[in-house]
Amino acid sequence: MKKWEHRRTGGWQVAVLAAVILLISSGCASSQTATGKKHSIALVTKSTTSAFWHSVKAGAGAAAAEYNLDFTFEGPEKEEDYETQNRMIREAVERGAEALVISAVDYNANAEAVDQAAKKGLQIVVIDSDVNSSGVVSRIGTNNDAAGEMAARALLDGEEEVLHVGIVNYDVNSANGQQREEGFRRVIQESPRVADITTINVISTTEDARIGTEKLLKEHPEINAIVTFNEWTSLGVGWAIRGQGLADATRVVAFDSNVVNVGMLETGEVDALIVQNPYAMGYLGVEAAYRLLNGQKVTAVTDTDTVVVTRENMYDEACQRILFTFEAINEQI
Incomplete structure:
Protein backbone atom coordinates (compact mmCIF):
# COMPACT_ATOMS: atom_id res chain seq x y z
CA MET A 1 0.00 0.00 0.00
CA LYS A 2 1.33 3.43 -0.96
CA LYS A 3 2.29 5.65 1.97
CA TRP A 4 0.99 9.19 2.25
CA GLU A 5 3.54 12.00 2.23
CA HIS A 6 1.89 14.29 4.75
CA ARG A 7 1.76 18.03 5.19
CA ARG A 8 0.85 18.90 8.78
CA THR A 9 -2.17 21.04 9.57
CA GLY A 10 -0.41 22.81 12.39
CA GLY A 11 -2.45 21.68 15.39
CA TRP A 12 -5.76 20.69 16.93
CA GLN A 13 -7.30 24.10 16.31
CA VAL A 14 -7.40 23.47 12.55
CA ALA A 15 -11.18 23.34 12.25
CA VAL A 16 -11.59 26.59 14.18
CA LEU A 17 -8.99 28.28 12.02
CA ALA A 18 -10.72 27.02 8.91
CA ALA A 19 -13.96 28.56 10.06
CA VAL A 20 -12.22 31.89 10.72
CA ILE A 21 -10.68 31.83 7.24
CA LEU A 22 -14.12 31.13 5.82
CA LEU A 23 -15.63 34.15 7.54
CA ILE A 24 -12.84 36.38 6.29
CA SER A 25 -13.15 35.11 2.72
CA SER A 26 -16.93 34.70 2.48
CA GLY A 27 -18.28 35.69 -0.90
CA CYS A 28 -15.11 34.66 -2.73
CA ALA A 29 -16.57 31.36 -3.93
CA SER A 30 -20.02 29.99 -4.58
CA SER A 31 -21.71 27.24 -2.57
CA GLN A 32 -24.25 26.83 -5.35
CA THR A 33 -24.30 25.31 -8.82
CA ALA A 34 -25.05 27.29 -11.96
CA THR A 35 -28.74 26.39 -11.53
CA GLY A 36 -28.85 27.88 -8.04
CA LYS A 37 -28.89 24.57 -6.17
CA LYS A 38 -26.57 23.88 -3.29
CA HIS A 39 -23.54 21.75 -4.05
CA SER A 40 -24.07 18.16 -2.95
CA ILE A 41 -21.41 16.18 -1.08
CA ALA A 42 -21.61 12.54 0.01
CA LEU A 43 -19.51 11.37 2.94
CA VAL A 44 -19.20 7.56 3.04
CA THR A 45 -17.25 6.19 6.00
CA LYS A 46 -16.15 2.75 7.21
CA SER A 47 -18.84 2.81 9.91
CA THR A 48 -21.08 5.32 11.68
CA THR A 49 -21.47 4.06 15.24
CA SER A 50 -18.27 4.75 17.19
CA ALA A 51 -17.21 7.94 18.94
CA PHE A 52 -14.59 8.38 16.23
CA TRP A 53 -17.17 8.47 13.44
CA HIS A 54 -19.51 10.68 15.47
CA SER A 55 -16.66 13.20 15.66
CA VAL A 56 -16.04 12.90 11.91
CA LYS A 57 -19.74 13.55 11.29
CA ALA A 58 -19.73 16.57 13.59
CA GLY A 59 -16.76 18.11 11.79
CA ALA A 60 -18.21 17.40 8.37
CA GLY A 61 -21.58 18.79 9.39
CA ALA A 62 -19.95 21.97 10.67
CA ALA A 63 -18.17 22.49 7.34
CA ALA A 64 -21.36 21.74 5.39
CA ALA A 65 -23.22 24.35 7.45
CA GLU A 66 -20.45 26.93 7.06
CA TYR A 67 -20.29 26.44 3.30
CA ASN A 68 -24.05 26.03 2.78
CA LEU A 69 -23.79 22.54 1.27
CA ASP A 70 -26.15 19.61 0.92
CA PHE A 71 -24.42 16.83 2.82
CA THR A 72 -25.12 13.15 3.44
CA PHE A 73 -23.33 10.87 5.89
CA GLU A 74 -23.49 7.08 5.81
CA GLY A 75 -21.43 3.94 6.24
CA PRO A 76 -21.88 0.20 6.67
CA GLU A 77 -22.68 -1.36 10.03
CA LYS A 78 -19.43 -3.35 10.04
CA GLU A 79 -16.04 -1.88 9.21
CA GLU A 80 -15.18 -4.89 7.02
CA ASP A 81 -18.23 -4.55 4.76
CA TYR A 82 -16.73 -3.11 1.58
CA GLU A 83 -19.62 -4.38 -0.55
CA THR A 84 -22.16 -2.22 1.26
CA GLN A 85 -19.77 0.71 1.05
CA ASN A 86 -19.46 0.20 -2.72
CA ARG A 87 -23.25 0.19 -3.01
CA MET A 88 -23.41 3.44 -1.04
CA ILE A 89 -20.87 5.01 -3.39
CA ARG A 90 -22.90 3.98 -6.44
CA GLU A 91 -26.11 5.28 -4.87
CA ALA A 92 -24.46 8.61 -4.09
CA VAL A 93 -23.53 8.94 -7.77
CA GLU A 94 -27.10 8.08 -8.78
CA ARG A 95 -28.49 10.71 -6.38
CA GLY A 96 -26.44 13.36 -8.11
CA ALA A 97 -23.67 13.94 -5.58
CA GLU A 98 -20.96 16.17 -6.99
CA ALA A 99 -18.21 15.13 -4.60
CA LEU A 100 -17.40 12.01 -2.63
CA VAL A 101 -15.53 12.12 0.70
CA ILE A 102 -14.61 8.55 1.65
CA SER A 103 -12.86 6.54 4.32
CA ALA A 104 -12.34 3.25 2.52
CA VAL A 105 -13.06 -0.10 4.13
CA ASP A 106 -10.77 -1.96 1.73
CA TYR A 107 -7.80 -0.41 -0.07
CA ASN A 108 -8.31 -2.50 -3.21
CA ALA A 109 -11.93 -3.72 -3.11
CA ASN A 110 -13.30 -0.17 -2.97
CA ALA A 111 -11.08 1.06 -5.81
CA GLU A 112 -13.37 0.28 -8.75
CA ALA A 113 -16.41 2.00 -7.22
CA VAL A 114 -14.32 5.09 -6.46
CA ASP A 115 -12.81 5.05 -9.95
CA GLN A 116 -16.29 4.89 -11.47
CA ALA A 117 -17.46 7.81 -9.33
CA ALA A 118 -14.48 9.86 -10.52
CA LYS A 119 -15.25 8.97 -14.14
CA LYS A 120 -18.79 10.27 -13.59
CA GLY A 121 -17.26 13.61 -12.67
CA LEU A 122 -17.30 13.48 -8.87
CA GLN A 123 -14.47 15.14 -7.00
CA ILE A 124 -12.88 12.52 -4.70
CA VAL A 125 -11.43 13.24 -1.26
CA VAL A 126 -10.12 10.51 1.07
CA ILE A 127 -10.18 10.87 4.84
CA ASP A 128 -8.74 8.47 7.43
CA SER A 129 -8.26 5.32 5.30
CA ASP A 130 -6.92 5.30 1.75
CA VAL A 131 -8.16 3.64 -1.43
CA ASN A 132 -6.17 2.45 -4.44
CA SER A 133 -7.67 4.92 -6.91
CA SER A 134 -6.07 7.44 -9.24
CA GLY A 135 -9.27 9.48 -8.99
CA VAL A 136 -8.41 10.74 -5.49
CA VAL A 137 -7.49 14.43 -5.52
CA SER A 138 -6.84 15.04 -1.81
CA ARG A 139 -6.04 12.80 1.16
CA ILE A 140 -6.71 14.03 4.70
CA GLY A 141 -6.06 12.20 7.94
CA THR A 142 -3.58 10.77 10.39
CA ASN A 143 -0.09 10.06 9.15
CA GLN A 276 -6.37 11.24 16.44
CA ASN A 277 -8.35 14.27 15.30
CA PRO A 278 -11.49 12.90 13.57
CA TYR A 279 -13.34 16.21 13.84
CA ALA A 280 -10.68 17.86 11.67
CA MET A 281 -10.82 14.96 9.20
CA GLY A 282 -14.54 15.50 8.71
CA TYR A 283 -14.31 19.27 8.53
CA LEU A 284 -11.33 19.44 6.20
CA GLY A 285 -12.66 16.62 4.02
CA VAL A 286 -15.87 18.48 3.28
CA GLU A 287 -14.02 21.78 2.97
CA ALA A 288 -11.65 20.27 0.40
CA ALA A 289 -14.60 18.93 -1.60
CA TYR A 290 -16.19 22.38 -1.54
CA ARG A 291 -13.00 24.00 -2.78
CA LEU A 292 -12.62 21.48 -5.59
CA LEU A 293 -16.21 22.09 -6.70
CA ASN A 294 -15.38 25.78 -6.93
CA GLY A 295 -12.24 25.26 -8.98
CA GLN A 296 -9.85 26.02 -6.13
CA LYS A 297 -6.58 24.25 -5.41
CA VAL A 298 -6.33 21.87 -2.47
CA THR A 299 -3.38 20.22 -0.73
CA ALA A 300 -2.72 16.71 -2.00
CA VAL A 301 -2.07 15.31 1.48
CA THR A 302 -2.91 16.84 4.86
CA ASP A 303 -1.87 15.41 8.23
CA THR A 304 -4.45 16.08 10.95
CA ASP A 305 -2.04 15.32 13.82
CA THR A 306 -2.02 12.78 16.63
CA VAL A 307 -1.21 13.15 20.31
CA VAL A 308 0.01 10.65 22.92
CA VAL A 309 -2.06 10.82 26.12
CA THR A 310 -0.90 8.94 29.23
CA ARG A 311 -1.94 8.81 32.88
CA GLU A 312 0.87 11.25 33.55
CA ASN A 313 -0.37 13.97 31.18
CA MET A 314 -4.10 13.21 30.80
CA TYR A 315 -5.08 15.96 33.25
CA ASP A 316 -3.00 18.62 31.51
CA GLU A 317 -5.20 21.31 30.01
CA ALA A 318 -4.21 20.52 26.42
CA CYS A 319 -4.94 16.81 26.83
CA GLN A 320 -8.24 17.50 28.57
CA ARG A 321 -9.34 19.57 25.57
CA ILE A 322 -8.38 16.75 23.21
CA LEU A 323 -10.07 13.99 25.22
CA PHE A 324 -13.24 15.69 26.32
CA THR A 325 -13.98 17.78 23.25
CA PHE A 326 -14.86 14.50 21.55
CA GLU A 327 -17.08 13.46 24.46
CA ALA A 328 -19.01 16.76 24.21
CA ILE A 329 -19.48 16.22 20.49
CA ASN A 330 -20.82 12.72 21.00
CA GLU A 331 -23.27 13.85 23.67
CA GLN A 332 -24.78 16.26 21.14
CA ILE A 333 -25.26 13.64 18.38
Whole structure:
Protein backbone atom coordinates (compact mmCIF):
# COMPACT_ATOMS: atom_id res chain seq x y z
CA MET A 1 0.00 0.00 0.00
CA LYS A 2 1.33 3.43 -0.96
CA LYS A 3 2.29 5.65 1.97
CA TRP A 4 0.99 9.19 2.25
CA GLU A 5 3.54 12.00 2.23
CA HIS A 6 1.89 14.29 4.75
CA ARG A 7 1.76 18.03 5.19
CA ARG A 8 0.85 18.90 8.78
CA THR A 9 -2.17 21.04 9.57
CA GLY A 10 -0.41 22.81 12.39
CA GLY A 11 -2.45 21.68 15.39
CA TRP A 12 -5.76 20.69 16.93
CA GLN A 13 -7.30 24.10 16.31
CA VAL A 14 -7.40 23.47 12.55
CA ALA A 15 -11.18 23.34 12.25
CA VAL A 16 -11.59 26.59 14.18
CA LEU A 17 -8.99 28.28 12.02
CA ALA A 18 -10.72 27.02 8.91
CA ALA A 19 -13.96 28.56 10.06
CA VAL A 20 -12.22 31.89 10.72
CA ILE A 21 -10.68 31.83 7.24
CA LEU A 22 -14.12 31.13 5.82
CA LEU A 23 -15.63 34.15 7.54
CA ILE A 24 -12.84 36.38 6.29
CA SER A 25 -13.15 35.11 2.72
CA SER A 26 -16.93 34.70 2.48
CA GLY A 27 -18.28 35.69 -0.90
CA CYS A 28 -15.11 34.66 -2.73
CA ALA A 29 -16.57 31.36 -3.93
CA SER A 30 -20.02 29.99 -4.58
CA SER A 31 -21.71 27.24 -2.57
CA GLN A 32 -24.25 26.83 -5.35
CA THR A 33 -24.30 25.31 -8.82
CA ALA A 34 -25.05 27.29 -11.96
CA THR A 35 -28.74 26.39 -11.53
CA GLY A 36 -28.85 27.88 -8.04
CA LYS A 37 -28.89 24.57 -6.17
CA LYS A 38 -26.57 23.88 -3.29
CA HIS A 39 -23.54 21.75 -4.05
CA SER A 40 -24.07 18.16 -2.95
CA ILE A 41 -21.41 16.18 -1.08
CA ALA A 42 -21.61 12.54 0.01
CA LEU A 43 -19.51 11.37 2.94
CA VAL A 44 -19.20 7.56 3.04
CA THR A 45 -17.25 6.19 6.00
CA LYS A 46 -16.15 2.75 7.21
CA SER A 47 -18.84 2.81 9.91
CA THR A 48 -21.08 5.32 11.68
CA THR A 49 -21.47 4.06 15.24
CA SER A 50 -18.27 4.75 17.19
CA ALA A 51 -17.21 7.94 18.94
CA PHE A 52 -14.59 8.38 16.23
CA TRP A 53 -17.17 8.47 13.44
CA HIS A 54 -19.51 10.68 15.47
CA SER A 55 -16.66 13.20 15.66
CA VAL A 56 -16.04 12.90 11.91
CA LYS A 57 -19.74 13.55 11.29
CA ALA A 58 -19.73 16.57 13.59
CA GLY A 59 -16.76 18.11 11.79
CA ALA A 60 -18.21 17.40 8.37
CA GLY A 61 -21.58 18.79 9.39
CA ALA A 62 -19.95 21.97 10.67
CA ALA A 63 -18.17 22.49 7.34
CA ALA A 64 -21.36 21.74 5.39
CA ALA A 65 -23.22 24.35 7.45
CA GLU A 66 -20.45 26.93 7.06
CA TYR A 67 -20.29 26.44 3.30
CA ASN A 68 -24.05 26.03 2.78
CA LEU A 69 -23.79 22.54 1.27
CA ASP A 70 -26.15 19.61 0.92
CA PHE A 71 -24.42 16.83 2.82
CA THR A 72 -25.12 13.15 3.44
CA PHE A 73 -23.33 10.87 5.89
CA GLU A 74 -23.49 7.08 5.81
CA GLY A 75 -21.43 3.94 6.24
CA PRO A 76 -21.88 0.20 6.67
CA GLU A 77 -22.68 -1.36 10.03
CA LYS A 78 -19.43 -3.35 10.04
CA GLU A 79 -16.04 -1.88 9.21
CA GLU A 80 -15.18 -4.89 7.02
CA ASP A 81 -18.23 -4.55 4.76
CA TYR A 82 -16.73 -3.11 1.58
CA GLU A 83 -19.62 -4.38 -0.55
CA THR A 84 -22.16 -2.22 1.26
CA GLN A 85 -19.77 0.71 1.05
CA ASN A 86 -19.46 0.20 -2.72
CA ARG A 87 -23.25 0.19 -3.01
CA MET A 88 -23.41 3.44 -1.04
CA ILE A 89 -20.87 5.01 -3.39
CA ARG A 90 -22.90 3.98 -6.44
CA GLU A 91 -26.11 5.28 -4.87
CA ALA A 92 -24.46 8.61 -4.09
CA VAL A 93 -23.53 8.94 -7.77
CA GLU A 94 -27.10 8.08 -8.78
CA ARG A 95 -28.49 10.71 -6.38
CA GLY A 96 -26.44 13.36 -8.11
CA ALA A 97 -23.67 13.94 -5.58
CA GLU A 98 -20.96 16.17 -6.99
CA ALA A 99 -18.21 15.13 -4.60
CA LEU A 100 -17.40 12.01 -2.63
CA VAL A 101 -15.53 12.12 0.70
CA ILE A 102 -14.61 8.55 1.65
CA SER A 103 -12.86 6.54 4.32
CA ALA A 104 -12.34 3.25 2.52
CA VAL A 105 -13.06 -0.10 4.13
CA ASP A 106 -10.77 -1.96 1.73
CA TYR A 107 -7.80 -0.41 -0.07
CA ASN A 108 -8.31 -2.50 -3.21
CA ALA A 109 -11.93 -3.72 -3.11
CA ASN A 110 -13.30 -0.17 -2.97
CA ALA A 111 -11.08 1.06 -5.81
CA GLU A 112 -13.37 0.28 -8.75
CA ALA A 113 -16.41 2.00 -7.22
CA VAL A 114 -14.32 5.09 -6.46
CA ASP A 115 -12.81 5.05 -9.95
CA GLN A 116 -16.29 4.89 -11.47
CA ALA A 117 -17.46 7.81 -9.33
CA ALA A 118 -14.48 9.86 -10.52
CA LYS A 119 -15.25 8.97 -14.14
CA LYS A 120 -18.79 10.27 -13.59
CA GLY A 121 -17.26 13.61 -12.67
CA LEU A 122 -17.30 13.48 -8.87
CA GLN A 123 -14.47 15.14 -7.00
CA ILE A 124 -12.88 12.52 -4.70
CA VAL A 125 -11.43 13.24 -1.26
CA VAL A 126 -10.12 10.51 1.07
CA ILE A 127 -10.18 10.87 4.84
CA ASP A 128 -8.74 8.47 7.43
CA SER A 129 -8.26 5.32 5.30
CA ASP A 130 -6.92 5.30 1.75
CA VAL A 131 -8.16 3.64 -1.43
CA ASN A 132 -6.17 2.45 -4.44
CA SER A 133 -7.67 4.92 -6.91
CA SER A 134 -6.07 7.44 -9.24
CA GLY A 135 -9.27 9.48 -8.99
CA VAL A 136 -8.41 10.74 -5.49
CA VAL A 137 -7.49 14.43 -5.52
CA SER A 138 -6.84 15.04 -1.81
CA ARG A 139 -6.04 12.80 1.16
CA ILE A 140 -6.71 14.03 4.70
CA GLY A 141 -6.06 12.20 7.94
CA THR A 142 -3.58 10.77 10.39
CA ASN A 143 -0.09 10.06 9.15
CA ASN A 144 -0.64 6.40 9.98
CA ASP A 145 2.95 5.30 9.57
CA ALA A 146 4.10 8.01 11.99
CA ALA A 147 1.27 7.17 14.39
CA GLY A 148 2.49 3.58 14.45
CA GLU A 149 5.99 4.79 15.27
CA MET A 150 4.48 6.93 18.03
CA ALA A 151 2.71 3.86 19.47
CA ALA A 152 6.01 1.93 19.48
CA ARG A 153 7.80 4.68 21.38
CA ALA A 154 4.94 4.82 23.88
CA LEU A 155 5.23 1.07 24.41
CA LEU A 156 8.98 1.36 24.91
CA ASP A 157 8.44 4.03 27.56
CA GLY A 158 7.50 1.26 29.99
CA GLU A 159 9.92 -0.17 32.52
CA GLU A 160 9.85 -3.78 31.35
CA GLU A 161 13.39 -5.05 30.71
CA VAL A 162 12.21 -7.71 28.25
CA LEU A 163 9.16 -7.17 26.05
CA HIS A 164 6.99 -9.93 24.64
CA VAL A 165 4.78 -7.90 22.30
CA GLY A 166 1.29 -8.70 21.10
CA ILE A 167 -0.28 -6.81 18.20
CA VAL A 168 -4.08 -6.80 17.98
CA ASN A 169 -4.87 -5.35 14.56
CA TYR A 170 -8.05 -5.26 12.49
CA ASP A 171 -8.84 -5.98 8.82
CA VAL A 172 -5.68 -6.77 6.83
CA ASN A 173 -7.24 -5.03 3.81
CA SER A 174 -7.73 -1.70 5.61
CA ALA A 175 -4.93 0.67 4.63
CA ASN A 176 -4.67 2.65 7.85
CA GLY A 177 -4.35 -0.36 10.15
CA GLN A 178 -1.61 -1.90 8.03
CA GLN A 179 0.27 1.40 7.80
CA ARG A 180 0.14 1.80 11.59
CA GLU A 181 1.48 -1.71 12.07
CA GLU A 182 4.31 -1.08 9.60
CA GLY A 183 5.38 2.06 11.45
CA PHE A 184 5.09 0.30 14.80
CA ARG A 185 7.16 -2.68 13.70
CA ARG A 186 9.89 -0.54 12.19
CA VAL A 187 10.58 1.15 15.54
CA ILE A 188 9.85 -1.71 17.93
CA GLN A 189 12.09 -4.18 16.11
CA GLU A 190 15.07 -1.90 16.63
CA SER A 191 14.86 -2.27 20.41
CA PRO A 192 17.07 -4.95 22.00
CA ARG A 193 14.45 -5.26 24.76
CA VAL A 194 11.95 -6.89 22.37
CA ALA A 195 12.15 -10.68 22.56
CA ASP A 196 9.31 -11.54 20.18
CA ILE A 197 6.20 -10.17 18.45
CA THR A 198 2.93 -12.03 17.92
CA THR A 199 0.20 -10.58 15.69
CA ILE A 200 -3.50 -11.33 15.38
CA ASN A 201 -6.13 -9.71 13.17
CA VAL A 202 -9.70 -9.50 14.42
CA ILE A 203 -13.03 -8.22 13.17
CA SER A 204 -13.30 -4.57 14.16
CA THR A 205 -15.76 -4.93 17.04
CA THR A 206 -15.23 -4.72 20.78
CA GLU A 207 -16.38 -8.29 21.33
CA ASP A 208 -14.23 -9.86 18.63
CA ALA A 209 -11.21 -7.92 19.86
CA ARG A 210 -11.88 -9.00 23.46
CA ILE A 211 -12.20 -12.67 22.51
CA GLY A 212 -9.14 -12.51 20.24
CA THR A 213 -7.05 -10.85 22.95
CA GLU A 214 -8.09 -13.40 25.58
CA LYS A 215 -7.13 -16.22 23.21
CA LEU A 216 -3.83 -14.52 22.40
CA LEU A 217 -2.96 -14.20 26.09
CA LYS A 218 -3.94 -17.80 26.79
CA GLU A 219 -1.75 -19.11 23.97
CA HIS A 220 1.10 -16.72 24.78
CA PRO A 221 1.07 -16.06 28.54
CA GLU A 222 4.51 -14.47 28.27
CA ILE A 223 3.05 -11.40 26.51
CA ASN A 224 3.53 -8.33 28.68
CA ALA A 225 2.94 -5.56 26.12
CA ILE A 226 0.07 -5.06 23.66
CA VAL A 227 -0.57 -2.48 20.97
CA THR A 228 -3.85 -2.06 19.10
CA PHE A 229 -4.83 0.39 16.40
CA ASN A 230 -8.45 1.61 16.46
CA GLU A 231 -11.29 2.46 18.83
CA TRP A 232 -13.15 -0.87 18.77
CA THR A 233 -10.05 -3.04 19.15
CA SER A 234 -8.79 -0.73 21.90
CA LEU A 235 -11.97 -1.31 23.88
CA GLY A 236 -11.78 -5.07 23.33
CA VAL A 237 -8.17 -5.24 24.48
CA GLY A 238 -8.99 -3.11 27.53
CA TRP A 239 -11.90 -5.35 28.56
CA ALA A 240 -9.73 -8.46 28.10
CA ILE A 241 -6.98 -7.01 30.28
CA ARG A 242 -9.52 -6.06 32.95
CA GLY A 243 -11.20 -9.46 32.81
CA GLN A 244 -7.90 -11.30 33.17
CA GLY A 245 -6.67 -9.00 35.96
CA LEU A 246 -3.54 -8.12 33.98
CA ALA A 247 -3.53 -4.33 34.25
CA ASP A 248 -0.36 -4.27 36.37
CA ALA A 249 1.38 -7.00 34.34
CA THR A 250 0.70 -5.78 30.78
CA ARG A 251 1.56 -2.47 29.17
CA VAL A 252 -1.13 -1.47 26.64
CA VAL A 253 -0.95 1.24 23.98
CA ALA A 254 -4.28 1.86 22.26
CA PHE A 255 -5.84 4.25 19.76
CA ASP A 256 -8.60 6.86 19.88
CA SER A 257 -10.65 8.49 22.59
CA ASN A 258 -14.04 7.79 24.10
CA VAL A 259 -15.41 7.86 27.64
CA VAL A 260 -14.71 4.13 28.22
CA ASN A 261 -11.10 3.92 27.13
CA VAL A 262 -10.30 7.22 28.84
CA GLY A 263 -11.67 5.54 31.98
CA MET A 264 -9.41 2.55 31.29
CA LEU A 265 -6.47 4.94 31.03
CA GLU A 266 -7.35 6.16 34.53
CA THR A 267 -7.76 2.70 36.03
CA GLY A 268 -4.72 1.13 34.39
CA GLU A 269 -5.97 -1.29 31.74
CA VAL A 270 -4.58 1.12 29.13
CA ASP A 271 -1.25 2.92 29.60
CA ALA A 272 -1.27 5.28 26.61
CA LEU A 273 -3.75 6.44 23.99
CA ILE A 274 -2.75 7.61 20.51
CA VAL A 275 -5.50 10.15 19.97
CA GLN A 276 -6.37 11.24 16.44
CA ASN A 277 -8.35 14.27 15.30
CA PRO A 278 -11.49 12.90 13.57
CA TYR A 279 -13.34 16.21 13.84
CA ALA A 280 -10.68 17.86 11.67
CA MET A 281 -10.82 14.96 9.20
CA GLY A 282 -14.54 15.50 8.71
CA TYR A 283 -14.31 19.27 8.53
CA LEU A 284 -11.33 19.44 6.20
CA GLY A 285 -12.66 16.62 4.02
CA VAL A 286 -15.87 18.48 3.28
CA GLU A 287 -14.02 21.78 2.97
CA ALA A 288 -11.65 20.27 0.40
CA ALA A 289 -14.60 18.93 -1.60
CA TYR A 290 -16.19 22.38 -1.54
CA ARG A 291 -13.00 24.00 -2.78
CA LEU A 292 -12.62 21.48 -5.59
CA LEU A 293 -16.21 22.09 -6.70
CA ASN A 294 -15.38 25.78 -6.93
CA GLY A 295 -12.24 25.26 -8.98
CA GLN A 296 -9.85 26.02 -6.13
CA LYS A 297 -6.58 24.25 -5.41
CA VAL A 298 -6.33 21.87 -2.47
CA THR A 299 -3.38 20.22 -0.73
CA ALA A 300 -2.72 16.71 -2.00
CA VAL A 301 -2.07 15.31 1.48
CA THR A 302 -2.91 16.84 4.86
CA ASP A 303 -1.87 15.41 8.23
CA THR A 304 -4.45 16.08 10.95
CA ASP A 305 -2.04 15.32 13.82
CA THR A 306 -2.02 12.78 16.63
CA VAL A 307 -1.21 13.15 20.31
CA VAL A 308 0.01 10.65 22.92
CA VAL A 309 -2.06 10.82 26.12
CA THR A 310 -0.90 8.94 29.23
CA ARG A 311 -1.94 8.81 32.88
CA GLU A 312 0.87 11.25 33.55
CA ASN A 313 -0.37 13.97 31.18
CA MET A 314 -4.10 13.21 30.80
CA TYR A 315 -5.08 15.96 33.25
CA ASP A 316 -3.00 18.62 31.51
CA GLU A 317 -5.20 21.31 30.01
CA ALA A 318 -4.21 20.52 26.42
CA CYS A 319 -4.94 16.81 26.83
CA GLN A 320 -8.24 17.50 28.57
CA ARG A 321 -9.34 19.57 25.57
CA ILE A 322 -8.38 16.75 23.21
CA LEU A 323 -10.07 13.99 25.22
CA PHE A 324 -13.24 15.69 26.32
CA THR A 325 -13.98 17.78 23.25
CA PHE A 326 -14.86 14.50 21.55
CA GLU A 327 -17.08 13.46 24.46
CA ALA A 328 -19.01 16.76 24.21
CA ILE A 329 -19.48 16.22 20.49
CA ASN A 330 -20.82 12.72 21.00
CA GLU A 331 -23.27 13.85 23.67
CA GLN A 332 -24.78 16.26 21.14
CA ILE A 333 -25.26 13.64 18.38
